[in-house]
Amino acid sequence: MAARLTPIPLPTPFRIGDVNCVVIEADVLALVDVGPNDPPTLAALEQGLAGLGRRIEDVELLLLTHQHYDHVGLAQQIVDRSGARVVAGRALSGFLARGEQSLEDDDAFAELQMHLHGVDELTIRTLRDRARARHPLGSSPAADIVLDDDDSLDLGGLVLRALHRPGHSPTDTVFLDEQQGRAIVGDHLLRHISSNPVLHLPIGAPVAVQPRPRTLVTYLDSLRATAALDIVEAYPGHGSLVTDHRALVQKRIDGHEERKERILGHLAAEPTTVRAIGQELWPKLPVDQVYLALSEVVGHLDMLVDEGRAIELESAGLVQYTRA
Numbered sequence: 560m561a562a563r564l565t566p567i568p569l570p571t572p573f574r575i576g577d578v579n580c581v582v583i584e585a586d587v588l589a590l591v592d593v594g595p596n597d598p599p600t601l602a603a604l605e606q607g608l609a610g611l612g613r614r615i616e617d618v619e620l621l622l623l624t625h626q627h628y629d630h631v632g633l634a635q636q637i638v639d640r641s642g643a644r645v646v647a648g649r650a651l652s653g654f655l656a657r658g659e660q661s662l663e664d665d666d667a668f669a670e671l672q673m674h675l676h677g678v679d680e681l682t683i684r685t686l687r688d689r690a691r692a693r694h695p696l697g698s699s700p701a702a703d704i705v706l707d708d709d710d711s712l713d714l715g716g717l718v719l720r721a722l723h724r725p726g727h728s729p730t731d732t733v734f735l736d737e738q739q740g741r742a743i744v745g746d747h748l749l750r751h752i753s754s755n756p757v758l759h760l761p762i763g764a765p766v767a768v769q770p771r772p773r774t775l776v777t778y779l780d781s782l783r784a785t786a787a788l789d790i791v792e793a794y795p796g797h798g799s800l801v802t803d804h805r806a807l808v809q810k811r812i813d814g815h816e817e818r819k820e821r822i823l824g825h826l827a828a829e830p831t832t833v834r835a836i837g838q839e840l841w842p843k844l845p846v847d848q849v850y851l852a853l854s855e856v857v858g859h860l861d862m863l864v865d866e867g868r869a870i871e872l873e874s875a876g877l878v879q880y881t882r883a
């Protein structure tokens with residue numbers, strides 16, 4: 560009998576809403592992603608496991624898809640209670656190994672990007688304080704089993720191939736069950752929303768890393784690689800199962816093409832900043848979405864620069880764009 564996969568939706572204090580923890584019942588009991596380090600999330604996880612006749616103490620392996628709080632936050636508590644071994648891709652293991660410092664560096668990188676792209680001081684300070692306040696929702700357990708791209712993990716009755724799919728973050732990993740055509744995809748591919756290509760510090764890089772990572776270009780490459788896989792059912796980090804991954808990937812690629820053309824429409828001969836374009840596109844954007852909007856716009860501008868349709872200029876610590 561095939562190993563059973565059961566997603567348990569867990570509440571989060573984030574705008575995204577519930578996050579899915581996928582319970583894997585193979586010879587080994589494993590969880591993939593566990594939600595933020597927040598008491599209501601833990602209570603929901605305990606309840607969900609009880610519904611399967613399981614307890615947190617029974618968990619033997621904990622697989623993590625990527626570095627975001629809403630996926631790794633409870634990991635340390637679960638390890639402490641169960642002794643579960645943590646499984647992570649190479650990039651995520653590097654992120655976890657540096658603990659709180661990884662979060663600090665990533666915050667500092669985001670702050671630098673906001674300065675470079677024309678975000679005002681007050682917004683930067685507000686976002687920096689909010690980011691810091693979120694740190695306790697995370698955790699940084701050491702990875703006991705580190706998987707390189709295309710490594711396999713045998714859970715007994717289920718073999719998962721780990722595929723590195725950076726873009727939404729530098730650490731995204733998809734776990735593929737080739738035999739049954741099932742994949743656990745984290746936030747790499749979501750049904751109800753387009754995953755943000757969040758501008759993060761590359762793992763192990765200095766905060767002032769040059770050149771800046773090109774997250775949307777990377778993400779689209781990752782999506783194309785996933786579209787080439789044979790998948791019957793994809794289990795995402797949020798929302799319902801994906802049963803038409805190729806069509807969904809195409810929809811995401813088309814959506815980014817459209818947004819790119821719209822952003823080109825906001826470029827002129829006169830230089831403009833990413834922040835100004837973001838404000839024209841989304842005039843009523845809440846402050847907590849400013850960095851995600853910046854990541855989106857920067858990503859599309861990278862594509863336009865590659866295509867020779869936009870020009871990036873930098874002077875006195877400010878990056879601006881013009882039409883080519």
Ligand SMILES: [Zn+2]
Nearest residue numbers: 625627727746
């Ligand atoms: Zn995420």
